[in-house]
Amino acid sequence: VATTFDGAPVTAEDLEVAGAMAVLLRDTLKPNLVQTLEGQPAIVHAGPFANIAHGNSSLVGDLVGLKLADYVVTEGGFASDLGFEKFVHIVCRAGGLSPSAVVLVATTQALKRHGGDPDGGLEALERGAENLAAHLRIVKELGFDAVVAVNRFPADSEVELEAVVALSLEHGAFGAAVNDGYERGGAGASA
Numbered sequence: 637v638a639t640t641f642d643g644a645p646v647t648a649e650d651l652e653v654a655g656a657m658a659v660l661l662r663d664t665l666k667p668n669l670v671q672t673l674e675g676q677p678a679i680v681h682a683g684p685f686a687n688i689a690h691g692n693s694s695l696v697g698d699l700v701g702l703k704l705a706d707y708v709v710t711e712g713g714f715a716s717d718l719g720f721e722k723f724v725h726i727v728c729r730a731g732g733l734s735p736s737a738v739v740l741v742a743t744t745q746a747l748k749r750h751g752g753d754p755d756g757g758l759e760a761l762e763r764g765a766e767n768l769a770a771h772l773r774i775v776k777e778l779g780f781d782a783v784v785a786v787n788r789f790p791a792d793s794e795v796e797l798e799a800v801v802a803l804s805l806e807h808g809a810f811g812a813a814v815n816d817g818y819e820r821g822g823a824g825a826s827a
Contacts (some may be wrong), residue, residue: 652775667697674822677705692723695731707736716740716774724778725804738775738782741767744796745789761799768800770805781810785825788816 638646648654668680681697693711701708712723720738728734744761748754753762768784775782784804786797797814804812816824 653765660805665696667694667700676822692719692727695727698727698733702733716771716778721778732798733778738780740768740771740775740782740784740809741787742784742800743787743789744792744800747800747803758796758799761796762803765800765803768804770807772804776808782810784809785815786812786822788814788818790819 637648637651640646648657652796661816662667667679669679672678679697679701681694683699692713698708698710701710710723712720724735745754747764748756748760749764750767751760751762753760753763770783772782784801786800788797788806801812813827815827818824
């Protein structure tokens with residue numbers, strides 16, 4: 637868990653907490669069934685933030701979900717160059733899985749930051765779209781077509797949202813739509 641000033645390892649056993657840690661961790665291997673605000677089932681496994689090393693939800697959670705539901709949405713976070721690549725190369729191979737669909741999430745705010753001006757307008761979005769294009773290329777190189785979900789924030793302008801949809805299609809997205817799930821729930825994410 638640490639090292640001394642001399643560089644010697646300090647273990648959980650040295651701190652006399654190994655037993656307590658084992659008791660806490662005993663049940664963490666079991667997926668948790670929770671529900672969304674709209675009553676949909678969701679399996680939380682190895683989270684929150686336990687996916688930090690590779691950007692994916694657990695294979696166990698995915699396999700349980702696939703036995704219980706008609707479709708499963710799983711996370712391949714931390715962008716396509718980390719989370720999605722590891723999902724395809726590690727999780728899918730280990731589990732014998734292949735995604736049926738890939739959704740890249742984009743926001744006007746993120747694209748403006750990638751464009752070098754978080755307060756910028758359409759010009760910043762256009763510059764930042766190069767980052768989105770790179771992620772679309774990675775997904776394509778891995779053998780999939782992506783749709784882009786443009787997450788709407790309350791302060792987003794319609795012009796900028798429409799620009800992100802257009803830029804997504806221009807850079808090779810299979811489809812793109814605005815996701816207004818934050819304010820409208822599932823109905824806002826139906827497109």
